[in-house]
Amino acid sequence: MSCERNRFLDIEYGMHHLLIRVLSKTKSRAALKHVDHIISRCETLQHTQWIYAFNFLKASLLLQLHTVRDLHAALTGLKRVSDLARQNNDGEISIGALLMQSSIHLSFCKEDSSSEAQRALASARARLSNYSPSELPHLHVLAHQLDLASSLTPYDYHQTQAKLSAMQQLMDTQLSGIRWRRDRSYSLRLNTTGRENLVTDTGGVFERQPDQGFGLTFSWLGRLEAYALGFLLSAFASFQKNARDRKCELYLKEALKSTSDEHITQDAPQTMPLVAASEKAASLRQMRCIIQYRLALAFCFRTDWSSAQSALQQAQATASCMKTASTHLASTAEYLQGVIYQGQGQLELALSKFRALHVGLDTANVTSLTFTTIISILAALNTILIIHHPSHPQHNFVSTLMEKLRRFFPAPNPGDSNVTTIALQHPDLNSGFHLIMAILQQSRDSQTISDLKKDSVNKNILALKQVLQAAINNAQKANNPLLKTLCLCYMHHAFFGGIVDHQAERIAQGSVVQAGETGNQMWIDIATDKYNRVKSQQRPGPTQQQSRVNDQPLVHVHSSGHPSV
Numbered sequence: 265m266s267c268e269r270n271r272f273l274d275i276e277y278g279m280h281h282l283l284i285r286v287l288s289k290t291k292s293r294a295a296l297k298h299v300d301h302i303i304s305r306c307e308t309l310q311h312t313q314w315i316y317a318f319n320f321l322k323a324s325l326l327l328q329l330h331t332v333r334d335l336h337a338a339l340t341g342l343k344r345v346s347d348l349a350r351q352n353n354d355g356e357i358s359i360g361a362l363l364m365q366s367s368i369h370l371s372f373c374k375e376d377s378s379s380e381a382q383r384a385l386a387s388a389r390a391r392l393s394n395y396s397p398s399e400l401p402h403l404h405v406l407a408h409q410l411d412l413a414s415s416l417t418p419y420d421y422h423q424t425q426a427k428l429s430a431m432q433q434l435m436d437t438q439l440s441g442i443r444w445r446r447d448r449s450y451s452l453r454l455n456t457t458g459r460e461n462l463v464t465d466t467g468g469v470f471e472r473q474p475d476q477g478f479g480l481t482f483s484w485l486g487r488l489e490a491y492a493l494g495f496l497l498s499a500f501a502s503f504q505k506n507a508r509d510r511k512c513e514l515y516l517k518e519a520l521k522s523t524s525d526e527h528i529t530q531d532a533p534q535t536m537p538l539v540a541a542s543e544k545a546a547s548l549r550q551m552r553c554i555i556q557y558r559l560a561l562a563f564c565f566r567t568d569w570s571s572a573q574s575a576l577q578q579a580q581a582t583a584s585c586m587k588t589a590s591t592h593l594a595s596t597a598e599y600l601q602g603v604i605y606q607g608q609g610q611l612e613l614a615l616s617k618f619r620a621l622h623v624g625l626d627t628a629n630v631t632s633l634t635f636t637t638i639i640s641i642l643a644a645l646n647t648i649l650i651i652h653h654p655s656h657p658q659h660n661f662v663s664t665l666m667e668k669l670r671r672f673f674p675a676p677n678p679g680d681s682n683v684t685t686i687a688l689q690h691p692d693l694n695s696g697f698h699l700i701m702a703i704l705q706q707s708r709d710s711q712t713i714s715d716l717k718k719d720s721v722n723k724n725i726l727a728l729k730q731v732l733q734a735a736i737n738n739a740q741k742a743n744n745p746l747l748k749t750l751c752l753c754y755m756h757h758a759f760f761g762g763i764v765d766h767q768a769e770r771i772a773q774g775s776v777v778q779a780g781e782t783g784n785q786m787w788i789d790i791a792t793d794k795y796n797r798v799k800s801q802q803r804p805g806p807t808q809q810q811s812r813v814n815d816q817p818l819v820h821v822h823s824s825g826h827p828s829v
Contacts, residue, residue, distance in 0.1 A: 739751055
């Protein structure tokens with residue numbers, strides 16, 4: 265009672281908070297053990313405001329470890345905070361916990377990650393509607409950014425563009441507000457009932473607000489950093505249309521401006537502790553590096569290899585200044601360099617880059633797909649495309665690579681309701697894998713077609729049709745026009761080469777429609793050439809009219825179905 269009356273408990277908790285943060289720099293597990301002990305004590309004494317503070321601290325420590333087990337533990341603690349805050353009428357605290365839950369769900373590589381993130385976000389936005397954007401600008405901006413991020417997979421262009429417009433409009437009005445502090449901090453107000461005696465100085469954990477209430481202090485992003493994150497998300501939303509309108513590149517270049525040293529210096533506080541300044545500089549370098557890698561990928565998407573190489577070199581220069589480079593960034597750099605080599609025709613150099621990446625497939629966890637595993641799968645697919653022809657000296661490695669990949673893309677059993685997680689998580693990867701399977705199968709069948717009986721030939725054709733249909737279905741699920749173009753072009757090559765009929769024309773024109781959606785000139789030319797060859801080989805009858813490529817398309821690949829084969 266004496267400690268409570270003299271407010272020594274708050275000073276003690278503040279010192280524990282600082283101790284845990286310092287300890288986490290070198291001994292993260294020891295820090296987590298200590299924070300669990302303090303949380304248990306706070307719950308016993310019903311010190312609600314400190315239950316919030318230490319649970320948020322624990323979640324931030326667990327996020328830095330980023331294992332699946334730790335992320336689940338962070339979700340459990342945050343759910344406890346949101347429930348407790350709702351009971352105590354601490355609305356802002358509850359919203360903050362729910363938004364953190366949403367962001368954690370997005371970091372999972374699971375089939376239901378997007379829906380779980382949307383569910384937590386919907387609860388947060390329902391409570392956030394009680395506050396105007398000017399009251400809680402940070403939470404409103406974060407909610408819109410999470411809403412856009414959660415809609416990127418699976419990708420729906422029209423829905424994503426609507427959310428993108430809403431986010432940009434809010435950011436333009438709120439990021440210039442006076443409540444966006446230069447030290448990147450903000451506070452979430454506590455319900456003052458029963459907490460009037462909270463000590464003023466808690467080491468920055470709580471702060472006194474202008475109305476003499478108290479708020480729990482957080483640190484997120486500076487104004488220009490928030491702009492950079494918004495531009496980066498805008499680029500993600502515009503990536504598939506970049507070859508046509510270049511908006512993705514424009515957003516990324518604006519994001520780079522927002523993270524430039526001169527802009528950040530203008531937005532920084534006049535004084536900042538050395539540790540905080542060092543952490544901020546490291547965070548900015550990492551964000552700048554991610555933006556530069558994404559810019560290199562955008563150039564690769566439209567086959568501008570010289571610009572892609574220049575952007576990649578800039579990203580690598582930024583990464584070299586980082587004290588500890590992320591394995592994600594390192595594997596991204598290796599893969600992009602391999603793609604650039606492949607695009608420039610330097611296939612041996614490309615294979616050396618891809619080989620170093622796909623060696624990790626043997627030990628990769630199939631049930632929990634990580635970013636590094638995704639890069640390894642992509643590298644293996646690129647490798648097979650290079651060496652798949654029987655005349656290639658490394659062709660014998662194709663079967664080995666395909667066996668490794670089949671661990672991630674097992675064929676579903678008939679009538680089995682359990683769909684493979686890869687198919688649900690990454691339909692674009694699944695589409696690419698099945699397209700590679702079709703290429704290999706068609707190449708193998710063409711080698712042995714003379715030795716097969718008619719029944720065997722028909723079975724092989726049916727199997728090829730099924731594989732190609734799976735590729736198109738997954739490309740449609742991913743809403744990826746480039747994958748649809750590849751599938752339709754290969755379908756025409758495999759089944760309709762030299763054939764002139766209405767179905768061949770439908771497939772050819774469907775590939776032209778989808779190629780036009782990508783804006784990729786190379787594939788527009790390939791699809792257009794196929795279509796024009798079909799039309800030139802047709803003999804127009806008395807009632808048949810000649811049609812051009814830019815006429816109303818005869819077939820669309822849309823959600824209602826696909827051209828049958």
